[in-house]
Amino acid sequence: MSRAEKAKAILEILQQKIPAPATELKFSTPWQLLVATILSAQSTDKQVNKVTEKLFAAYPGPHEILTLTEEELAAKIKTLGLYRSKSKYILATAQEIVTKHNGKVPQSFSELVKLPGVGRKTANVVLANAFDIPALAVDTHVFRVARRTGLASGKSVLETEKELHEIIPRQLWKDAHHLLILHGRYTCKARNPQCLQCPISSFCDKVM
DNA sequence: AACTCGGGGCA
DNA sequence: TGCCCAGAGTT
Incomplete structure (x- = not known):
């Protein structure tokens, strides 16, 4: 499975599993x-x-x-x-x-x-x-998720940003940031990650 | 690169 | 009660 296919699969699962309204930033403009x-x-x-x-x-x-x-x-x-x-x-x-x-x-x-x-x-x-323009802010959460799942291997945040730009499908850009960051915040935590409840653990190299 | 702003959530 | 958190500006 290529990295791009993996990214697509992971994001589609997270789309279904993460209940947006409760945790997502609300905005209408x-x-x-x-x-x-x-x-x-x-x-x-x-x-x-x-x-x-x-x-x-x-x-x-x-x-x-x-x-x-x-x-x-x-x-x-x-x-x-x-x-x-x-x-x-x-x-x-x-x-x-x-x-x-x-x-x-x-x-x-x-x-x-x-x-x-x-x-x-x-x-x-x-x-x-x-604006639905391809852009992704790689913070500590996104960085951690990307590393653990093997979506990116770069050492720096900027390298990771570049790698993710190349593999995330166009139609998923809009949600990619929310999904990865929320997954990192609540499940793929830096400490005490909830691997048993993780919906994408089968894609992960570092299940604990 | 280090420092500052800062109340609330959570262990 | 102490540590941590969807960051950015200034020095």
């Missing part, structure tokens, strides 16, 4: 996904969902969020860590999107990473999930 992703730094998806549900109901887009001061927004996201910097980033990014991008979230990596608080990971998540 590129802007909301961008904000949710900024908020997710050093926080869990559940915490983020709790905050964004209220926030987006009252302030759905960049124009609305700009009616808030930095302190007011910070108060609304105070249950998340790093809330002061996040508030600052979100308002600054909203301002730039309104003034420089005609109110729309830019659709290229180079433009996205120029936004305040948007780095490599956030940019890739937005490209893949909001």
Whole structure:
């Protein structure tokens, strides 16, 4: 079985096994996904969902969020860590999107990473999930899953990113990041991995 | 490369 | 009670 076939098989299984609504970041627009992703730094998806549900109901887009001061927004996201910097980033990014991008979230990596608080990971998540553009942010979870399953063998995150780009089928790009990261977070954990309940253990070189 | 922001989840 | 967490900016 080629690596590409393996990737396809693994992702299709994860698609069926991972209950999206409970754990996935919720969003209905590129802007909301961008904000949710900024908020997710050093926080869990559940915490983020709790905050964004209220926030987006009252302030759905960049124009609305700009009616808030930095302190007011910070108060609304105070249950998340790093809330002061996040508030600052979100308002600054909203301002730039309104003034420089005609109110729309830019659709290229180079433009996205120029936004305040948007780095490599956030940019890739937005490209893949909001715009269905092949992009994958390899973080520690994705890296670990890729190594254990043998989908990638590169030593660095960037090498792994390149390898995954080559083998993940086009139609699965949109879900690849969520699936791999959630699998890594809840099942293929760094410590105490749940191999007995792992739906893809038959593809794994390192069942424990 | 190291440091900082940071409340909540979980053992 | 201590460790960890969907990161990014600054020095």
